[in-house]
Amino acid sequence: MAKIIGGIGASHSPTIGFAKDTGKQNDPAWAPIFESFAEVRAWVRAKEIDVLFMIYNDHITSFFFDHYSAFALGVDDVWRPADEGDGPRPVPPAKGHAALARHVAAALVADEFDMSFFQGKPLDHGCLSPLSMMGDEAGPWGGSIVPLQVGVLQLPIPNAKRCWKLGRSLRKAIQSYPDDDLRVAIVATGGLSHQVHGERAGFLNEAWDQEFLDLLETAPDKLVEKRLADYAVLGGMEGAEVIMWLIMRGALSEAVRKVHLHTYAPSVTNIATVVFEDLGDEPDPEEIAAYRVHMGYELAGAETLTGTYPFTLDRSLKNFRINDFLHRLIEPAHRARFLSDFAGLADEFGLDAEERELITKRDWIGMIRRGVSFFVLEKMAAVIGVSNPEVYASMRGETIEQFLATRKVPIRYSVAAGKNAEEIAAN
Numbered sequence: 001m002a003k004i005i006g007g008i009g010a011s012h013s014p015t016i017g018f019a020k021d022t023g024k025q026n027d028p029a030w031a032p033i034f035e036s037f038a039e040v041r042a043w044v045r046a047k048e049i050d051v052l053f054m055i056y057n058d059h060i061t062s063f064f065f066d067h068y069s070a071f072a073l074g075v076d077d078v079w080r081p082a083d084e085g086d087g088p089r090p091v092p093p094a095k096g097h098a099a100l101a102r103h104v105a106a107a108l109v110a111d112e113f114d115m116s117f118f119q120g121k122p123l124d125h126g127c128l129s130p131l132s133m134m135g136d137e138a139g140p141w142g143g144s145i146v147p148l149q150v151g152v153l154q155l156p157i158p159n160a161k162r163c164w165k166l167g168r169s170l171r172k173a174i175q176s177y178p179d180d181d182l183r184v185a186i187v188a189t190g191g192l193s194h195q196v197h198g199e200r201a202g203f204l205n206e207a208w209d210q211e212f213l214d215l216l217e218t219a220p221d222k223l224v225e226k227r228l229a230d231y232a233v234l235g236g237m238e239g240a241e242v243i244m245w246l247i248m249r250g251a252l253s254e255a256v257r258k259v260h261l262h263t264y265a266p267s268v269t270n271i272a273t274v275v276f277e278d279l280g281d282e283p284d285p286e287e288i289a290a291y292r293v294h295m296g297y298e299l300a301g302a303e304t305l306t307g308t309y310p311f312t313l314d315r316s317l318k319n320f321r322i323n324d325f326l327h328r329l330i331e332p333a334h335r336a337r338f339l340s341d342f343a344g345l346a347d348e349f350g351l352d353a354e355e356r357e358l359i360t361k362r363d364w365i366g367m368i369r370r371g372v373s374f375f376v377l378e379k380m381a382a383v384i385g386v387s388n389p390e391v392y393a394s395m396r397g398e399t400i401e402q403f404l405a406t407r408k409v410p411i412r413y414s415v416a417a418g419k420n421a422e423e424i425a426a427n
Contacts, residue, residue, distance in 0.1 A: 082122035107173030167250020188248035195236030253280025
C-alpha cells in the first residue's frame with residue numbers, strides 16, 4: 001500500500017517561474033518567494049517523497065474551450081513544459097508515474113467521478129511554477145509526478161464539495177496502490193486571493209487568505225459548504241481556484257500537523273505555501289482489499305472474452321504515437337502526405353519498423369493486437385478506399401465474401417466521404 005506522507009498547498013502564479021528563470025533569488029522584492037519554497041523543498045527531500053500528485057489548472061494552454069473537462073488526469077510517463085507565448089520555460093521534462101496514474105484513474109471512475117484522461121500535452125505554469133521550485137542549483141527534483149488538471153476557468157465548474165469528495169476518493173486510490181515503499185505527497189496549486197480581469201483586476205484579500213488557511217487546517221468542512229460565489233466575493237473570481245486545495249485536504253486524514261506556512265503578496269496574487277503532515281492511522285488491509293475488488297468490479301470477467309482487446313490506458317500510452325499518427329488522417333495535409341510520402345511522414349513522427357510494417361501491410365488484426373484503436377483504423381481504411389466490412393473480414397481471417405455471407409445483408413460501407421465513398425458504394 002502506497003503511503004500518503006502529507007499535503008502541500010502552493011500558489012502557481014507565473015511570477016514564481018519568472019523569478020526563478022530570471023535569477024531573482026537575491027532580489028529583496030523576490031527573495032521571500034524563494035525562501036518559502038526552499039522550506040517546502042527541504043520537507044519533500046527530508047520525507048523522501050517519491051511522487052508529487054499535482055493538482056492544478058491549465059491556463060488555456062493545453063486545454064482550450066473546444067473541449068474543456070472538469071477533471072482531467074494525466075497518464076503519461078513524461079511531461080514537457082508548455083509554450084505559453086514566448087517559448088517553453090528552460091526546465092527539463094518531469095517524469096510521470098504512469099502506473100500510479102492508471103490505478104488512480106480506475107479508482108476515481110469506480111467511485112463515479114466522470115474523469116477524462118490526457119497524455120502528450122505539455123504543462124503550463126499552473127503545474128510548473130511550483131514544481132520547478134522543487135529543484136535547486138544542483139538540478140531538478142528527481143521524483144515523479146501525476147498531474148490532475150481541474151477545469152476552473154469556464155463556468156460551470158465543480159464546486160467545493162465535489163472537490164472535497166474527489167479528495168476523499170483520491171486517498172483510497174493512493175493507499176490501495178500495491179507498492180508498500182511508495183511515498184506520496186498531494187500538492188494543490190493556485191491562489192490565494194487574486195483577480196486578473198475586469199475593473200476588479202488587482203483585488204486582494206489577505207484577511208480572507210489567512211482565514212482560509214486556518215480553516216483548511218482545522219475545519220475544512222466549513223470551506224466545503226461555501227458556494228463558488230462566496231469564494232469569488234472573498235478571494236476574487238480567479239482566486240476561487242483555491243477549491244482545488246480541498247482535493248488535497250480531502251486526501252489527508254482528519255488529523256494533520258502544519259509544519260510550514262508562508263504568505264507574501266507583492267503584486268496581484270497572495271503567494272502562499274503550506275505543508276501538512278498526515279497523522280492518520282494506517283489503512284485496514286481488509287478494507288484495501290475490498291476497495292481493489294470494487295475498482296475492478298465493472299470489468300471483472302471481461303478478460304476471458306476471446307478475440308477481444310480492451311483499449312486500456314496502458315495500451316493507449318504504449319501506442320500513443322501510432323494512434324496519433326493515424327488519427328491525424330482527419331487532417332487534409334497529413335492525409336495527402338500519407339498517400340504520397342508515407343516514409344517521410346513516418347520519419348517525422350518517429351514510427352518504428354514494426355509500426356511502419358503494420359501500416360504498409362494493412363495488418364488490421366496485428367494493429368489491434370498491438371493496441372491501435374479500431375476507430376483510427378477505420379479512418380485509415382477510408383483514406384485508402386477499404387470498406388469497414390473488409391477490415392472486419394481481415395481481422396477474422398476471412399475473405400470479404402466469407403464475411404458478407406455471415407451477415408443478413410451483404411453490404412459494404414465506410415466513414416469515407418467523397419470519391420472513396422462512391423467507389424466503395426459501387427462494389
